[in-house]
Amino acid sequence: MNKHLLNIPFVLFFIMLLIFFYLLVIDRNPARIQSALLDNKVPEFEVDSLLNDEKFFSSKEFGEQIVIVNFFATWCKPCEAEHIFIKKFSDKNKLKIVGINYKDNPKKTIKWLKKLGNPYSNIALDKKGKVAIDWGVYGIPETFVVNSTGIIKYRHVGPITKNIYKKITEVIRKTN
Amino acid sequence: MNKILIIIINIFLTFFILNSSYAVEPDEILKDTKLELRARNISKNIRCMVCQNQSIDDSSAPLAKDLRVLIRDKIKEGKKDKEIYKFLTDRYGDFILLKPKIKMNTVALWFLPFIFFLLGIFIVLNHNKKSNKS
Numbered sequence: 407m408n409k410h411l412l413n414i415p416f417v418l419f420f421i422m423l424l425i426f427f428y429l430l431v432i433d434r435n436p437a438r439i440q441s442a443l444l445d446n447k448v449p450e451f452e453v454d455s456l457l458n459d460e461k462f463f464s465s466k467e468f469g470e471q472i473v474i475v476n477f478f479a480t481w482c483k484p485c486e487a488e489h490i491f492i493k494k495f496s497d498k499n500k501l502k503i504v505g506i507n508y509k510d511n512p513k514k515t516i517k518w519l520k521k522l523g524n525p526y527s528n529i530a531l532d533k534k535g536k537v538a539i540d541w542g543v544y545g546i547p548e549t550f551v552v553n554s555t556g557i558i559k560y561r562h563v564g565p566i567t568k569n570i571y572k573k574i575t576e577v578i579r580k581t582n
Numbered sequence: 583m584n585k586i587l588i589i590i591i592n593i594f595l596t597f598f599i600l601n602s603s604y605a606v607e608p609d610e611i612l613k614d615t616k617l618e619l620r621a622r623n624i625s626k627n628i629r630c631m632v633c634q635n636q637s638i639d640d641s642s643a644p645l646a647k648d649l650r651v652l653i654r655d656k657i658k659e660g661k662k663d664k665e666i667y668k669f670l671t672d673r674y675g676d677f678i679l680l681k682p683k684i685k686m687n688t689v690a691l692w693f694l695p696f697i698f699f700l701l702g703i704f705i706v707l708n709h710n711k712k713s714n715k716s
Contacts, residue, residue, distance in 0.1 A: 414701065442671065534648070535648045544674070545631075
């Protein structure tokens with residue numbers, strides 16, 4: 407009995423080692439945080455719009471069709487890199503794209519969109535970053551997929567790459 | 583001699599004050615010290631989502647500043663600490679708390695060290711008892 411008891415710490419240590427190596431080997435990024443808003447309704451907000459004289463009302467933008475929400479800024483280089491895929495969602499996939507312009511200069515944004523093309527149906531101006539906090543955003547670019555009932559189904563942190571584009575297309579295909 | 587001692591004490595005090603400095607900027611500080619203390623206490627338990635190993639009280643990341651300002655705004659609005667924590671966890675999940683809540687998925691995190699400690703004591707005592715007997 408005594409001998410068996412002395413083995414317990416070694417067995418526990420071995421189990422902990424196994425867990426450690428398992429977490430090390432599996433494909434995961436501990437810095438990537440799961441969104442707390444997944445499967446929840448989109449946050450409600452009302453801010454100025456970059457493209458219209460009217461205010462941007464979130465209640466008017468969501469709930470009728472699948473919408474891709476993209477947090478971007480002209481000062482963010484990865485945003486420029488992913489823009490080609492955002493355009494693809496609009497041109498090829500014919501999806502509604504809503505942009506949230508994060509802490510940016512509206513004049514610069516208009517210039518930027520003229521240069522790179524505008525895939526957004528509407529752009530909300532998040533001058534102080536409050537909308538981003540409401541969406542649980544912690545680093546732009548971030549992209550969300552919202553279903554036709556206004557529920558957030560997917561969130562991607564970082565620029566959209568070819569693989570992420572495919573992944574999001576798949577998510578959209580499965581979303582209602 | 584006394585002057586040298588005062589200089590040395592001053593250097594030490596400056597060093598310790600600088601060492602315990604935080605990222606809160608003067609324009610963020612609330613005039614009411616009681617409210618400011620509440621904001622500081624909450625900020626110390628909120629993780630900077632950009633740096634991840636720092637609290638927003640220590641971090642100079644822009645998002646940390648935004649969250650510090652937001653916490654102070656909520657306090658000024660009369661929100662309770664519990665409501666502010668809920669607002670933040672609703673958006674960023676429990677990961678934003680540096681001290682995780684005791685929940686089903688964190689029970690092991692909170693209690694396993696005590697269980698291991700007790701198990702260790704039990705094994706050592708049991709082993710000693712048997713050794714003494716023999």
